[in-house]
Amino acid sequence: MRKAGSFDKAVSALRIERCYQCGKCSAGCPMGSVMDAPPHRIMQWVGRGAIDRAVNAESIWLCVSCQTCTARCPQTVDTAGIMDEVRALAWREGVCSPAMVRTKLFLEAFLDSVRRHGRLNETELIAKYKIRGFLSDYKMALLLKDSMLAPRLIKRGKFRLFGGKSGDRDVIKRIFDKCEKVAAAEANDKTPKEAHHG
Amino acid sequence: MSGDFEPKIVAYLCNWCTYLAADLAGTNRLEYPANVRIVRLPCTGRIDFNLIIKAFEMGADAVLVSGCHPGDCHYTAGNYHARRRWILFRELLDVMGIDLNRIHFAWISAAESKKFQQLMSDMTSRIREMGPYTGYREIAGIEP
Amino acid sequence: MNLLLGYYPGCALHGSSSDYESSIQACLQAFKIRLVELNGWVCCGASAAHSVNPLLSKSLSARNLAIAEREGYTELLAPCPLCSMELCKARHTILEDEEHRKQLSDIVELPLQGKTRVINVLQVFESIGQAELREHVKQPLTEVRAACYYGCLLTRPPKVVEFDDCEHPNSMEGILEALGASTVKWNFATECCGAGMTLAREETVIELSHRILANAVAHGANCIVVACPMCHVNLDMKQEETRKAHPELPQLPVYYLSDLVGLAVGLKESQLGVDKHFVPAELDLLSEPAETR
Amino acid sequence: MEDLTARTAEIPGVKCAVHYKYMCSDPGQSLVREKIVEEKLDGLVVAACSPHMHMKTFRAAAKAAGLNPYLVEIANIREHCSWVHEPKTEMTTVKAMDIIRMSVNKVIQDHSLEPIKVSLVKRALVIGGGVAGIQAALDIADAGHEVILVEREPSVGGKMAGLSETFPTLDCSQCILTPRMVEVGQHPGIRLYTYSEVEAVSGFLGNFSVTIRKKARYVDVDKCNGCLDCWAKCPSKQNQSEFDYGLGQRKAIYVPFPQAVPARPVIDPKTCIKFQRNKCGVCLKICKANAINYEDEDKIVTEEVGAIVVATGFKLYNIGKKQDTPGIIGYGEYGYGEYKDVIDGLQFERLASASGPTSGEIRRPSDGAEPKNVVFIACVGSRDPAKGIPYCSKICCMYTAKHTMLYKHKVHDGQAHVFYMDIRAGGKSYDEFVRRAIEKDGARYYRGRVSKISEENGKLMVSGSDTIGGEPVEIEADMVVLASAMRPSDGAKELAQKLKIGYDEHGFLSESHPKLRPVETTTAGIFVCGACQGPKDIPESVAQASAAAAKVQVLFSKSELTREPEVARIDEINCAACSACLRACPYSAIERAEIRDRGGNLVKYTSRVNPSLCMGCGTCVSVCPSKCADLEGFSEQQIYGMVNSLI
Ligand SMILES: Cc1cc2nc3c(=O)[nH]c(=O)nc-3n(C[C@H](O)[C@H](O)[C@H](O)COP(=O)(O)OP(=O)(O)OC[C@H]3O[C@@H](n4cnc5c(N)ncnc54)[C@H](O)[C@@H]3O)c2cc1C
Ligand SMILES: Cc1cc2nc3c(=O)[nH]c(=O)nc-3n(C[C@H](O)[C@H](O)[C@H](O)COP(=O)(O)OP(=O)(O)OC[C@H]3O[C@@H](n4cnc5c(N)ncnc54)[C@H](O)[C@@H]3O)c2cc1C
């Protein structure tokens, strides 16, 4: 048995124990058909403590946070919120299904940009994401994709090469630091890896 | 154990549940200390605050009130009323200075003779250890 | 109207969706609604933040709410539904959970009470009201047969955003009808387009977008109306790629709701940024049959 | 023992004390009787076993000797003393003496009491004429008692009259119900008020007075001979039939269905041309019996009854957007009400019924085509706390299986698909029935809920889940049937309030005890049966109806009612009329009353116990802030007396 840690507390607040495996979340999930384990299965794993299986699933990186599952769950489980929690746990533990590394990199690049500027710099995001993505799986196609779009975006005046910056960048950094500290504390709060299974 | 002190416990029992549990304890010959005096009432709903005070006034060292489990009241809701009143009484008794440790509430169904026996034994030894209850007489200004 | 609203543009509107910002600004000006940008707003973190650190996500939104409160706005317009939902979520937490409120206030280094209500663009038009909209119309949009596309987040989760019916919303229809446009009944009004997965999972997003575009066409729409920058990216900017994968799909103009309101009250396409769309969206195109486009 | 006897004799107030080994035996009892007479006793304490064993025995013995039975007390020195404590110790003896002393002190304060006699009207009211109400009415009437049956609709029959064939035997619903309906209509002991509602109820067990509103039918039931010529000729014919749940049409003057009982039409003024535009009048001209009366008005009648059976049944949860109860939310995602081919279970019953709008052919509502792929969805509304209904409706698993069979029997090349959560088929031959639907009639079962239904080119796209296969499934259906939740019928709560009986948070009427008193309510003389008490199928409804009827007959088997006289009374002079007792009494046995002087001037208000209703729980005694309520047999004085004697 896993020791009750902050993850358990968080998913419990999102009412994981009410899930009765009806599958309505999976039936309405726009990504359901491309997921390796549809949301109801992730809920089942989380519910019975098989967290390892959940954090290793591709699905958690495929979820687009559309909230359809949460809105329709008959048991008022915050399914999308639990997907977030699992993903956040995977993030803290550095776990990611190999096929999903690209998504993870994207999120990383996104947050990097926000941390540095307080706002998103799209040029930086795309550049970083593409280069890291390329380095991670050497897919030339990825590097080239959308590069055709960029000039057109610029032509239409829809692209600001040097995105905005927030005035209070120091505060932003402190907010990031504090939240990451809490997350790190929570990561320590959870039990060692080998206890992860159900 | 404090010497020869034998406490007197007054038990107000609901006719349909705990009184029957006490009967069953008899049928099953479940032995317990002879310190309790049982007063049969139609329902815990009948038990009012004065009855508890009265028992102390008459020298009881502890009072037990016991009836049906919630939802099982013979009269539908009597025990529910009893519970609600008890919340109020508690405060009152507390303010009056009555030692709440000497009042015990329990739910014992007609089948739970073992539980009744256990409670009687536990309560007797607990009160025995606490010693005689003089508190009430002091509050009420009654000469010992 | 003469209204002043706090305005949270979010990164998209200051980035690749700048056309949305110009559309809203121009359009609301016509109704004498002034938008004042929040001083020193920060990115809400979008799906990235709540994906990897839910506390960070709440904190970034809370920071913006705190700024809005400090500046005394009763209402804050967040035109991007993702930002809007994140802000609503944070506010929901602040109002419901005292302990969390304190923690957030601590993190964002500002007092925090959840006073400022967060609204979306539709709510602004709803508060203007159909009657006033009708009065302002200079060019009724009789050619428009719109499929109103709410996307996933405008109405969800219902308990948090508290806006319209989450399965069969109809507020956008009401606004468009006041402009003289007609709307079609269709089935994908609240189905997700893939939102922020555009970069990371392009194939999937193209499939999801295709379902939406095809359904709108099948139900007789000659354009799609959105109120979300991400929806616009997936349906407009990516439409060419979607059509590459599904050649039978005709071109379908994709408007922001504010585009159409603006056009109806007599603004020019260039003022609104309609000319910057990838799929040509000049109004007179709508009178031509889809096949010739 | 001898020692105890001697010491007992010394207790103040004790005239004599005798010892006998088996007091409850015949010689023991005659000893008791002898002593009562000999010593002219005015009280009796039996120190023996539990009062639950032999209170009755000794009360009878006292009565036989001329002593009021309520002057008998029992000191329980066996179960509560000698059997549970160390024998022959001082403590045990002291306790036994205490118990005896307590009982003596109590008996001193006892009053002579006479059992309360309540007169009894041997006529029963049955509210609701579905299968449960019909069964109860017939059982009571067959036992020789008069029955008044009040039904809100123009005909009796309830939901069952509209069902096609019924599980678990697949026999034709009307074939089994119609004869029972006819029997009700013709039974000399049953007075039928259809198209009527209970307006008010007063009184109590044995003596209820019921006000009934007979809604205007515009047809004189006594003159009308049921020829239905009016029905044939009425020109206003395109009105949604309530009986067909909107799938068929009816005229303005109509009987809900051909086998209606009574077979007498009513005019619906909302759709009648005469009422709406003062034209037509065809029915008046055509009726040879002169039964049409456009001036008809509601009538109020009053009936006296001794017992009431409530059988108001159920309605289905409205799947669409509009709901009648706060907290209950519609299934916007299923498009019921928007897509014509999404129907509910009762509508499917009408489609499958030989007497239905399609004469039993399965045709979908939108275009009349025969649907080749039909999706059935279980638990719609039920087991869905987010929509406000957490409970299982109990019958839908079974009728869904039935629907797939009826469908397959009629559309041989059709395919039935079922989305379900669990198959709840607990009952004799029930699971076998479901297995037959799957194994023999080929229904495909998917374990999972449906997220959304949308319509595309005349097809219904059903997005569901197969949680066992572990993936989403999408089915293109021609028709979808939703097994929606059972809810109590409209007005059930209001009726319960009139009757002063309980209902649960969902509006189902409450039984007195779920296991041991399943058809009684907490109000004596009022019984419940059928689906108004909770979701149930026909066999259960009928069993419960017969049980309720049996309870009524038990009541009516006596010429008058006697009740234990150990009831509460209120000192009306001192009562502050605060109504604390009135609110606390679980049996609504206390009412507000006025005290008037001889001149009829109001002196004061008071609370007053109705001894016919009081069950003697004593709650009122303990809540009364001014100590004005007391309970016979357990009075304040008696209990004080007992506690006092402990010193
Ligand atoms: C789709 C479907 C299929 C079913 N199939 C089967 C089956 O195959 N086999 C089976 O065993 N069961 C079946 N059932 C269940 C069956 O219908 C019920 O068990 C049964 O009808 C319950 O009978 P009832 O008399 O309690 O209620 P009802 O049939 O609802 O009758 C109640 C009557 O009371 C009247 N009424 C209501 N309120 C008042 C009032 N205030 N005053 C006067 N009258 C009032 C109503 O008008 C109605 O006539 C099915 C149910 C459904 C929904
Ligand atoms: C494990 C378990 C748990 C349960 N828990 C619950 C629960 O929590 N709640 C609930 O509502 N129900 C529960 N039940 C069901 C409940 O036990 C039965 O519904 C109930 O006991 C049935 O009562 P009965 O009188 O019909 O039968 P029984 O209790 O079987 O009584 C039949 C009696 O008839 C006698 N008898 C048999 N044959 C003859 C004969 N030829 N001549 C003379 N006498 C005969 C038997 O000796 C017996 O005394 C449970 C059942 C089981 C197995």
Ligand code: SF4
């Ligand atoms: S919809 Fe809700 S209850 Fe059903 S499987 Fe998903 S999370 Fe669990």
Ligand code: SF4
């Ligand atoms: S929030 Fe994620 S899991 Fe839920 S429906 Fe949307 S994509 Fe699927």
Ligand code: SF4
């Ligand atoms: S009202 Fe007249 S015409 Fe109609 S059924 Fe009765 S008798 Fe026949």
Ligand code: SF4
């Ligand atoms: S008067 Fe009314 S009920 Fe009679 S025939 Fe005409 S429409 Fe029908």
Ligand code: SF4
């Ligand atoms: S009986 Fe079956 S279909 Fe009906 S609510 Fe219960 S489980 Fe669901």
Ligand code: SF4
């Ligand atoms: S046999 Fe018993 S355990 Fe199995 S489904 Fe039926 S009731 Fe449940």
Ligand code: SF4
């Ligand atoms: S004793 Fe109980 S039932 Fe009788 S009047 Fe008092 S509260 Fe009501």
Ligand code: SF4
């Ligand atoms: S509680 Fe006492 S004082 Fe109040 S109305 Fe009842 S009997 Fe009278």
